Every structure is written in structure tokens, then in C-alpha cells.
Amino acid sequence: MRALYxxxxxxxxxxxxxxxxxSMPELAIDVASSLAEGLAAIDLGRTYDIVLTDxxxxxxxGLDLLGAxxxxxxxxxxxxxxxxxDEGAAIAALKxxxxxxxxxxxxxxxxxxxxxxxxxxxxxxEAARRSRPVRVLYAEHHxxxxxxxxxxxxxxxxxxxxxxxxxxxxxxxxxQAAARTTPYDVLLLDYVxxxxxxxxxxxxxxxxxxxxxxxxxxTGQGSEETAAQALRLGVSDYLIKHDGYxxxxxxxxxxxxxxxxxxxERTALRAxxxxxxxxxxVIDSTHDGVLITDLDGRIVSVNRAFTELTGYTREDSIxxxxxFLRSGRHGRDFYQTMWATLTRTGCWQGELWNRRxxxxxxxxxxxxxxxxxxxxxxxxxxGVFTDISALRQTEARLSHLSHYDPLTDLPNRLxxxxxxxxxxxxxxxxxxGLAAICLDLDRFKTIxxxxxxxxxxxxxxxxxxxxxxxxxxxxxxGRLGGDEFMVLIERIETPAAAAVVAKGLVxxxxxxxxxxxxxxxxxxxxxxxxxYPDDGEDHMALVRNADAAMYRAKSQGRNTYGFYTEDLTxxxxxxxxxxxxxxxxxxxxxxxxxxQPVLSVSDGTLLGAEALVRWQPPGxxxxxxxxxxxxxxxxxxxxxxGEWVLREACRQMRAWDAQGFVLPSVAVNLSAEQVxxxxxxxxxxxxxxxxxxxxxxxxxxxxxxSLMQQGEKAAxxxxxxxxxxxxxxxxxxxxxxxxxAYLKRFSIDKLKIDRSFIKDLADDRNDxxxxxxxVAMANALDIAxxxxxxxxxxxxxxxxxxxxxxxxxxxCSPPVPPVDFxxxxxxxxxxx
Ligand SMILES: Nc1nc2c(ncn2[C@@H]2O[C@H](COP(=O)(O)O[C@H]3[C@@H](O)[C@H](n4cnc5c(=O)[nH]c(N)nc54)O[C@@H]3COP(=O)(O)O)[C@@H](O)[C@H]2O)c(=O)[nH]1
Numbered sequence: 098m099r100a101l102y103x104x105x106x107x108x109x110x111x112x113x114x115x116x117x118x119x120s121m122p123e124l125a126i127d128v129a130s131s132l133a134e135g136l137a138a139i140d141l142g143r144t145y146d147i148v149l150t151d152x153x154x155x156x157x158x159g160l161d162l163l164g165a166x167x168x169x170x171x172x173x174x175x176x177x178x179x180x181x182x183d184e185g186a187a188i189a190a191l192k193x194x195x196x197x198x199x200x201x202x203x204x205x206x207x208x209x210x211x212x213x214x215x216x217x218x219x220x221x222x223e224a225a226r227r228s229r230p231v232r233v234l235y236a237e238h239h240x241x242x243x244x245x246x247x248x249x250x251x252x253x254x255x256x257x258x259x260x261x262x263x264x265x266x267x268x269x270x271x272x273q274a275a276a277r278t279t280p281y282d283v284l285l286l287d288y289v290x291x292x293x294x295x296x297x298x299x300x301x302x303x304x305x306x307x308x309x310x311x312x313x314x315x316t317g318q319g320s321e322e323t324a325a326q327a328l329r330l331g332v333s334d335y336l337i338k339h340d341g342y343x344x345x346x347x348x349x350x351x352x353x354x355x356x357x358x359x360x361x362e363r364t365a366l367r368a369x370x371x372x373x374x375x376x377x378x379v380i381d382s383t384h385d386g387v388l389i390t391d392l393d394g395r396i397v398s399v400n401r402a403f404t405e406l407t408g409y410t411r412e413d414s415i416x417x418x419x420x421f422l423r424s425g426r427h428g429r430d431f432y433q434t435m436w437a438t439l440t441r442t443g444c445w446q447g448e449l450w451n452r453r454x455x456x457x458x459x460x461x462x463x464x465x466x467x468x469x470x471x472x473x474x475x476x477x478x479x480g481v482f483t484d485i486s487a488l489r490q491t492e493a494r495l496s497h498l499s500h501y502d503p504l505t506d507l508p509n510r511l512x513x514x515x516x517x518x519x520x521x522x523x524x525x526x527x528x529x530g531l532a533a534i535c536l537d538l539d540r541f542k543t544i545x546x547x548x549x550x551x552x553x554x555x556x557x558x559x560x561x562x563x564x565x566x567x568x569x570x571x572x573x574x575g576r577l578g579g580d581e582f583m584v585l586i587e588r589i590e591t592p593a594a595a596a597v598v599a600k601g602l603v604x605x606x607x608x609x610x611x612x613x614x615x616x617x618x619x620x621x622x623x624x625x626x627x628x629y630p631d632d633g634e635d636h637m638a639l640v641r642n643a644d645a646a647m648y649r650a651k652s653q654g655r656n657t658y659g660f661y662t663e664d665l666t667x668x669x670x671x672x673x674x675x676x677x678x679x680x681x682x683x684x685x686x687x688x689x690x691x692x693q694p695v696l697s698v699s700d701g702t703l704l705g706a707e708a709l710v711r712w713q714p715p716g717x718x719x720x721x722x723x724x725x726x727x728x729x730x731x732x733x734x735x736x737x738x739g740e741w742v743l744r745e746a747c748r749q750m751r752a753w754d755a756q757g758f759v760l761p762s763v764a765v766n767l768s769a770e771q772v773x774x775x776x777x778x779x780x781x782x783x784x785x786x787x788x789x790x791x792x793x794x795x796x797x798x799x800x801x802x803s804l805m806q807q808g809e810k811a812a813x814x815x816x817x818x819x820x821x822x823x824x825x826x827x828x829x830x831x832x833x834x835x836x837x838a839y840l841k842r843f844s845i846d847k848l849k850i851d852r853s854f855i856k857d858l859a860d861d862r863n864d865x866x867x868x869x870x871x872v873a874m875a876n877a878l879d880i881a882x883x884x885x886x887x888x889x890x891x892x893x894x895x896x897x898x899x900x901x902x903x904x905x906x907x908x909c910s911p912p913v914p915p916v917d918f919x920x921x922x923x924x925x926x927x928x929x
Contacts, residue, residue, distance in 0.1 A: 099125045099143070100213070103135035103150040103162060104178070112206060113149075119416045120210040120397065132157035136165055147174040147217050152186050160190060167194050174220035176212060196220055207415075210397075230258045231354050232279065236268045236298075237261065237287040246343060254347035259285075265293045265301075272308055281310060282354045283333075285346075288316035296323075296330055303331040311353040315342070333357065386461075386482045389468075392475065394418045406461075406484050408454030419480065424450040424458045435465070439478065443467040448485070459486045504554055505561035508575035513583050516573050517636040520587050524629055531629045532595035533636075534584040535643040536564070536602055539621040539655040541580035552612060559610050560620060567605040568598070582622075583640070592628060592665050593672045593731060599624045599658035600673055623651040624658035632661040675728050678714065683737055687714050690745045691912035694922050695764070695883065695905045698896050703927050704903050705762035705796070708746035709912040710738065730770040739771045740780055747788035747795070749915055758923040764796040764826060769803035772810055778817040785823075792822035798849065800828045804839055815843045826883070831867060840878055848875050850901070852886030859891040869899040876900065 100117075104110050110128055117124055127143070129135040132154045139145070139162075148166065150159035159177050166175060177190040177198040187198035196216035199205050237243045243261055250257055260281075262268055268284070275281050284302075286295035293301075295314045302308045311333040316323070324335045333353040336342055380387050386403035390396050399414045407414075407422060414421075420432075427449060439445040445465040450458050461482040468477040500512040508516065517533060524531045538560065545553035557580065564582060565574050573585040584602065589595050602624055609617040625647025633639040642661040650659035660666040682688060692706040712720040729735040746763050753760055771777050785792055797818060804811050804827070815825055826847035827840075831854055840848075850871055854864045868884070875882045884896050887906030896904060910921065921927065 098123055098146045098217075099127065100147045100149060101127050101129060101135065101138050101143075101145045103129045103132065103148070103154060103159065105130045105151065105155050109151070109178075109201065113209065116206045116209055117213075120391075120395075121213065122393075124213070131155050132159075132161055135162050139166065139169070139171070145173050147176065147213060147220070149176045149178060149213075152177055152179045152183060152190065163190065163194055172220065172224040174213075174216040176216045196223075230256050231282045231351065232275075233257050233259045233283045233285055233350060234268065234271055234275075234281045235259050235261045235285045236264070236290060236295075238263055238289065238291055239287075242287065246346070249343040250347060253344065254350070257347065257350060264291045265298045268298065269302070269306065272302070272306075272310065282357075283350050284308075284310050284312045285350065286312060286314050288314055288319070296327055296332070299327070299330045299332050309357070311357040313346075313349055313353050315346070384483075386480075386484070388414070388419060388480045390419065390478045390480070392477070394420075394478075397477070406453070406459075406482075407451070413454070422451040424452045426450040426458065439465050439467065443475075459484055460489050461485060502576040505558050505576050507561050507565075507582075508573060510575070510577050513573060513575035513577065513585065514636055514640070517585055517639065520573075520585060521629055521634070521636060521639070524587065525634075529587070530589040530591075532584075532586040532589045532598065533627050533629070533639040533643045534586065534595070534599055534602065535577075535625045535640070535647040536582040536584065536622045537624075537647055537651065538580035539623055539651070541620070544618060544620070548612075548618070552618075555612065556610055556618060556620060560606065560622075563605050563610075564602060567601050572598075583643075589628065591731065592660065592668065593728075595626050595628060596658070596660075596670070596673055597676075599626050603656060603658050621656035623647050623655050625650055625661070626658060627661040628665075672728060675725065676732055676734075679712075679725055679728060679732070679734055682712055682714060683734060683741075685715075688712055688738065688741065689914065690742055690749065691914055692749075692763075692918040693905050693912040694909055694918070694927070695762075695903055696909055698884075698893065698901050698904055703760070703922055705764060706760060706918065706922075707764040707766075707798070707905060707912070708742060708749075709766070710742045711912075726768070730768055733770070733774055735768045735770045736775050739766075739768055740784070742766075743781065744784050744788070747784055747790045750790050750794065751788050753919065753923060756919075758919065760923060762794045762796050762824070764798050766798045766828065767803070769800070769806045769811075772799075772803060772807045772814060778814050781818065781823065782821055785821075792818075793824065796824040796826050796847070798826045798828040801830060801832070801839075804843070812843060819844050829885075831871060840874075840880065845880055847881040847883055849883045849885050852906075855884050855886045855892055855896075855906070856888075858895050859889075865895060865899070868896070868901070872899045872901050 098121075102110065102113060104113075110130075114126055114128075117126060127138060127145075129138050133156055135148075135150065135154075139148075148162065150162050152159040154162075163175055163177075166173065175195045177187055177195045179187045179190075179198060179200055180202075183200065187195075187200065190198055196219045197212050199208065199212055235243070235246070237246070247259060247261070250259060260271065262271055268286075272281065272284070286298060288295045290298060295312075295316070299312050299314070302310075302312070312331065313334045313336065314327055314332050315336045315338055317338050319335065319337045327335045333356060334349050336345060336349055380400045381402075383400065384402055386406045387398075387400040388396050388403055389398040396414050396417050396419060399409075399411055403414070404410055409422075431449070435445050435447070435449075443466065446463070448460055448462055450460050452458050462485050463480055463482040465478060465480050467475045468479055470476050500509060501507065502509045520531050523529075541553070541556075544556065557576070561574070561576065561582070564584070568574055568584065571587065573583075575583050575585075577583050584598070586595060586598055603622060606620050606622050609619045611617050625643045625645065627633060627639045627642035627646060629639055632642045646659045646661045646666075650657050653659065658666075689711050690708050691711050692708055694703055695705045695707060696702065697704055710722050710726075712722070712725055714720065726735065729738050743765050746765050750760065750763050767777065781795075781797070782792075785795060799811065799815075807814075818825065824846040825843070826849055827845055828849050829851040830848040832851045839845075848871060850868055854868050854871075857864050858868060872882050881902050882900075884892075884901050884904040885906065887893055887896065887904045887908045889908055892906075893904065893908060913921070
């Protein structure tokens with residue numbers, strides 16, 4: 098489409114071009130800055146759809162341009178722009194054939210696209226109308242006049258289709274019949290008709306029969322008074338049959354017809370404007386946000402609610418694509434599906450998140466509809482949305498209320514059961530354990546009855562808070578009701594770990610609760626633990642059994658915890674007791690290191706010693722490491738303990754060095770947990786540096802399983818130690834995975850054949866075969882071999898026979914305190 102804009106003010110030109118580039122990009126605009134340029138552009142032959150002209154031009158008026166356009170019979174729309182206060186001139190322009198006008202003030206540019214579209218439609222309609230014939234009903238009694246008129250009109254106005262009747266009755270019946278099919282456009286009446294003159298007939302048609310058809314009256318002799326009377330009665334025009342009146346008749350008929358059309362159009366326009374005003378008032382008064390886009394998705398209109406809900410003004414929004422509201426919460430697919438549905442079905446409905454101007458995200462319920470014109474072509478899209486954030490908040494509040502205990506704000510029974518069910522599902526898939534723990538306050542009823550329910554409620558909240566503080570964030574704590582709480586611990590590896598949590602909960606309540614009144618109240622609890630999968634495989638069974646365990650704990654004296662099985666309860670309490678004592682033992686320095694000699698198989702010379710820890714609680718029997726090392730590993734205390742043993746062994750070696758004793762090396766055990774939990778390499782090298790013991794005199798013993806469990810971490814550690822000269826031995830060789838691959842991968846110095854193969858070496862051919870194979874393999878790989886647990890000479894003789902290098906065992910000595918070791922093996926230069 099192409100427009101010609103005639104305007105001498107460059108600022109107005111710029112503003113208009115920008116506005117139309119945004120809102121009607123399909124419209125190309127030529128600019129002329131004077132009347133002369135405008136006329137030249139029209140005469141140049143370029144086809145325009147619309148002309149916009151300022152009324153006041155430097156070399157004339159916009160009206161002159163309109164005149165020229167009409168003279169040339171050009172079928173194009175004309176819109177006149179005037180300065181404010183010039184509305185009178187604008188109306189004159191309309192009378193001269195302009196299709197519309199705009200007064201240049203305020204937000205006139207906003208109305209420009211609508212005005213242009215309307216003017217072009219009007220011009221098109223006008224052109225279409227001109228192309229159809231005008232239907233005239235002609236009433237004349239005299240045949241001569243009829244003949245003359247018809248002949249003349251056929252020549253000068255062929256577009257007039259004329260039907261002739263002879264009298265008033267025929268006029269009425271024809272008009273009535275045509276009203277049902279194709280109504281006449283103009284009624285032409287001769288003044289003198291049989292039985293009634295044209296004025297009386299007009300009066301009757303208008304008043305009695307409500308015909309609003311334009312009426313033209315021709316008369317032989319008329320006076321001004323008759324003409325005035327005719328016009329008062331509703332005659333559209335009045336023509337005296339002077340010479341040549343038949344030349345004027347076509348114009349008069351055309352004018353009467355067009356006048357009537359104009360009146361009809363104006364009336365329709367007024368009705369339409371009123372309807373639009375009503376629609377716009379309705380849209381503006383609704384609480385739903387409304388936006389209208391063109392087919393390219395550009396916003397062309399928004400209502401007041403839109404600006405209130407989004408925070409964007411009309412100016413911010415018009416011309417934008419609605420994507421400027423996007424929240425970022427939906428992916429491309431979401432919007433693609435939305436548009437695909439809208440274009441396919443003409444509508445889309447759904448919930449989506451948008452962002453307000455202040456950055457806040459909000460959910461809305463959006464309905465999108467395609468709007469079609471009379472021909473069924475989509476012209477626009479309309480979006481109507483409701484802000485549903487309040488609804489969502491209410492839903493969230495309701496959901497919270499149905500899943501959380503209103504007093505303590507902890508998960509309620511419903512939520513705990515659902516989490517327990519889900520946790521069991523996860524544990525089943527991942528082959529893990531979990532613990533369900535029931536906690537019931539002891540004698541809470543007494544407290545409630547004596548101090549009142551309000552204090553009881555306060556205490557329940559305080560208990561909930563305190564318990565929560567003793568749990569990890571990933572553990573679930575909930576209130577089942579009354580004074581009963583429930584805890585859910587996932588990924589529990591051992592019953593002992595569950596016992597730690599259960600005891601922690603009991604201990605958490607050891608401190609009294611201080612009431613607002615300052616009074617202190619002691620609250621204790623009985624706790625029951627059930628474990629998945631041993632005590633139940635579904636949530637009902639687990640809760641039932643945890644409850645049973647809790648009641649048994651209550652019956653056994655309250656303020657304690659119990660497992661569903663009594664064995665487990667006993668076991669767990671022993672373990673917990675051991676852990677407490679172990680911690681105390683470490684801080685009280687209750688540990689000592691014993692040494693067991695390592696000897697050469699071939700000549701019995703002393704090659705070194707293995708350092709083995711012992712626990713000597715004051716006044717009690719010495720405790721074997723087999724009884725406390727696993728607990729130290731479980732609790733992580735092994736890190737502290739292992740470091741202490743190493744430090745002590747290195748210190749002892751240096752002390753013996755200082756005394757002039759020669760003990761070539763010392764072996765120290767390293768647990769897999771140490772490798773897992775700490776940077777053992779750095780610690781080892783630091784201890785060596787502090788003690789001054791040469792790295793080559795330290796042998797580190799790692800079991801096969803430690804090596805396999807810690808994988809790459811162990812490999813890195815061994816490489817690091819190897820680089821510094823520390824020697825490495827594989828302990829308990831033959832009992833674990835025994836992969837030849839790791840013998841090759843790690844630079845192992847020694848294999849220690851496990852005691853279980855040595856024990857029956859003399860009687861069991863298989864053990865002998867295994868021991869021989871280990872020795873042969875180690876020899877081939879240039880790795881030393883040491884036998885553990887040698888208790889008699891027969892074993893020693895066989896070890897010699899198969900070529901084993903060194904040994905340790907009761908046959909020589911059990912591990913002994915350093916003083917004994919010194920006296921028996923160092924002082925006199927021992928040789929077995
Ligand atoms: N991570 C650490 N582990 C340690 C440490 N100290 C000991 N341990 C490990 O504890 C397990 C039991 O040790 P222990 O009770 O000291 O038993 C050792 C010897 O007493 C025993 N032994 C030695 N000779 C004989 C024998 O002829 N017969 C027999 N029945 N037992 C004998 O063998 C144990 C030596 O074990 P090993 O380490 O495999 O060489 C044990 O697994 C220790 O490793 C420590 O400080 N850290």
C-alpha cells in the first residue's frame with residue numbers, strides 16, 4: 098500500500114513516519130512539502146491508496162488538493178490534518194469530499210493508524226457503490242413528459258435505472274413491494290398526480306408509511322413558498338420545469354441519493370462509534386488484563402487493567418511483542434505449542450508465568466483468541482488474562498495447612514507417611530537402609546494438666562525446635578499428634594548410626610526448658626527405632642514397629658531409646674558405650690603401642706617390628722584392637738588414633754636409635770578410613786619429618802580391601818609415599834580380592850601372607866600350595882614375602898622350604914610393650 102503525505106513541517110513528517118513505520122509497516126509513504134509537489138506527485142501517475150494532507154500548505158490549501166483529486170475522478174482515500182482550533186476547516190474538508198480528518202494535538206498519532214484504515218475502507222466502499230446503478234421510481238401522469246424524460250435520462254445518465262408509475266397508489270404499492278427485495282434509491286415525483294399532489298403524497302409516505310427514501314419533486318410552476326413547504330415535508334430537492342431542467346435532473350437525483358446515503362452512513366457511524374465507546378468502556382472497566390496484537394504479534398492496544406497488573410504503561414506496551422513480559426520460566430517449546438494451537442484452532446487457554454515491570458514474577462490464566470473480519474480473515478489476536486497469584490498463594494497456604502502441623506509447623510502425619518513411603522522406595526532401589534524413629538514425651542499429660550494447655554503447647558513447640566536443631570537438614574522431623582514426634586533418617590548404614598541419632602534425640606531433651614514465667618521444666622522422651630528392611634518393608638510396618646520399640650523403651654524406665662529387636666538394642670547401647678569410652682580414652686592417653694618382631698626366615702636375624710596398638714583403660718583389662726578398631730573406623734576416631742600410633746612408633750624408633758639399638762624398620766597399619774577421611778600422605782611425611790626417622794625405615798601396611806575400596810585415592814597415596822622412599826606392604830594377602838593387576842599397578846614392596854594360610858600349613862596341602870604360589874608369584878615380581886601368625890617350627894621349616902623371606906608370630910613372640918621388646922630383642926642383639 099502507498100500513501101502520499103503533503104506537509105511542510107519536517108517535525109510532523111518525522112513523527113508521522115515513525116508512528117506508521119511501527120504500526121503500519123506495510124504502508125509506503127511518499128512525502129510532498131507543498132501543494133505543487135503534491136499535485137505533481139498525483140499527476141506523475143503513481144497509484145496511491147491514500148492521501149494525507151495538511152490543511153495549510155505554503156502555496157495553498159489542502160482543500161485545493163482534494164478538489165484536484167475529485168476533478169481527476171481518482172478513487173483514493175483522503176485524510177486532512179489540521180492544527181488545533183481548526184476543527185471548522187476540518188469539517189469543511191469533509192464536505193469537500195475528505196474521508197476523515199485528524200486534529201494535530203495530544204495523542205493524535207495514536208489514532209492515526211485507525212483513522213487511515215477507516216478512511217481507506219470508506220473510499221473503497223464509495224468506489225464500489227459508484228459502480229452500481231441508481232434505482233429511481235418515477236411517478237408521472239402525462240405520457241409525453243414520461244417519454245421525454247426517459248429519453249433524455251437514457252442519454253445523459255445511463256447509470257439511472259428508472260421504473261415509471263402513473264399515480265400515488267402505484268407509488269405506494271411499488272415502494273412496499275421493493276422494500277422486501279431491492280429498495281429504490283430515489284423517488285422522482287411530478288407535482289401534479291391524479292387525486293393527490295406530490296406534497297400530499299410525500300406527507301403520506303413519510304408520516305403514514307415511514308418511508309425515508311429521498312424524494313425529488315418536479316413542478317411546472319413553483320413558488321418559493323411551495324419549495325419551502327416541500328422541504329419542510331421531507332422532500333429532498335425541488336426542481337422547476339424551466340427550459341433545460343432535464344439537464345439538471347441527473348445531478349439532482351444523484352445528489353439526493355448521495356445525501357441520503359451520507360445521512361445513513363453518518364447514522365451508522367454514530368451507532369458504531371457509540372458501540373465502540375461502550376466496548377472500550379467495558380474493556381477498560383474489567384479487572385482482567387486485555388491486550389490486542391496485530392498479525393505480526395505487535396501490541397496495538399491494552400486496557401487499564403493490563404497497565405495496572407503488569408506495571409507497564411500504554412506507551413511502554415504499544416508496538417512491543419508480548420514476549421517483553423516473559424518470565425523466563427517457560428521454554429521455547431511452551432510458546433511454540435501455544436502459537437501453534439492458536440493459529441490452528443483460533444484459541445488457546447492456559448496458565449503461564451509473566452514478569453511485571455518491577456521484576457516480580459506472577460502466574461496468570463490467559464485466554465488467547467484470533468479475531469476475524471467479515472471475510473473470515475484473521476486480523477488480530479486478543480489476550481485476556483487474570484492474575485492468579487492470590488489464588489496460587491491460597492492454594493499454597495491450604496496445601497501447607499493440610500501437610501503441616503499448625504502448632505509446631507512441622508510435617509504432620511500425612512506428610513511424614515508420604516515421605517516415609519517415598520524414602521522406602523528410594524532405599525529399595527539404591528539398596529540402602531533407613532530408620533524410622535518414634536519419640537514420645539514422658540509424662541507430658543501430667544505437665545499439660547498441671548501447667549495448662551497453653552504452656553503444654555509452648556513446650557511442644559520448644560521440643561520441636563530443639564529436636565530439629567539436633568538433626569541434619571536432610572532428616573525429616575514431624576509431629577504425629579499429641580506429644581508424639583517422628584524422625585526419618587535416610588541412608589543409614591548400620592544400626593549403630595541409628596542408635597547415635599536416637600540417643601542424640603534423648604540427650605537433646607536433657608537440658609530443662611525455661612518457660613516465659615522463668616520456671617524450668619524438664620521434659621524427657623522415650624524413643625523407638627525400627628530399621629528398613631530388617632524391621633519392616635513398608636511404611637505401616639516400620640511405624641508400627643518403631644512405636645512398639647518406643648513403648649518398650651517407656652516400660653523399661655523412660656528417657657531412653659530402644660530398637661524393635663532387643664538384641665539390636667543391647668548391641669547398639671554397647672556400641673554407644675564403647676564410642677564414648679573410646680573418645681575419653683583418646684583424650685586421656687589410654688593407648689599404648691606394642692611391638693612384634695619380624696625375623697628373617699633363612700637366618701633368624703631381626704629385620705624389624707610391627708607396631709600394634711593396645712587400649713589400656715585404667716583399672717580394666719587391656720582391650721584388643723580387634724574390639725575397638727572397627728568402632729574407631731565407624732566414628733572417624735581412627736584418624737586421630739592412627740596418627741597417634743604412627744607418631745608414637747616413629748618416636749620410639751628414634752628413641753631406640755638414640756640408645757644405639759639397631760632396629761632396621763617399623764611397620765605401621767593404615768586403615769582404609771584414614772585414607773578416605775584425611776590427606777594421609779601429607780600427614781605421614783610431616784610425622785616423618787618431625788621425628789627425623791628416615792622414610793626407608795617406615796613400612797606402611799594396607800589391606801587388600803583398603804586398596805580396592807579407595808581405588809584411585811589409594812593409588813595416588815602409594816605413588817606419593819613411594820616417591821619419598823616409604824615402603825609398602827599388603828596386609829592379610831590372600832583373603833581379599835587378590836588382584837594381580839594392582840600388584841603390577843602399585844609399586845608394592847612386600848606381601849604379608851595371611852595368618853589363616855599359615856595356621857594349617859603343615860596339615861593342609863591346599864594352604865601349602867597357596868603359600869607356595871604366593872611366594873613364587875612375589876619372587877617373579879620381585880616383591881618380598883612375609884608370613885604372619887607363625888606359631889611353630891614345622892610352619893617355619895615349610896616357609897623356609899618354599900622360599901618365604903620373613904616372618905612374625907607367637908613362635909618367636911606376641912606383640913610386647915617397648916620395654917620388653919628392648920630387653921628381649923634389642924639389648925643383646927637378638928637372633929632366633
Ligand atoms: N589401623 C590399625 N590397625 C591396627 C593397629 N593395631 C592393630 N591393628 C589391627 O588390629 C587387628 C588386631 O591386631 P592385634 O590384636 O594386634 O593382632 C596382631 C597380632 O597380635 C596378631 N598375631 C601376630 N602373631 C600371631 C600369631 O602367631 N598367632 C595369632 N593368633 N596372632 C598373631 O596378628 C595381628 C597382626 O595383624 P596384622 O596387622 O594383620 O599384621 C589387626 O588386624 C591389626 O592390623 C593400628 O595401630 N592401626
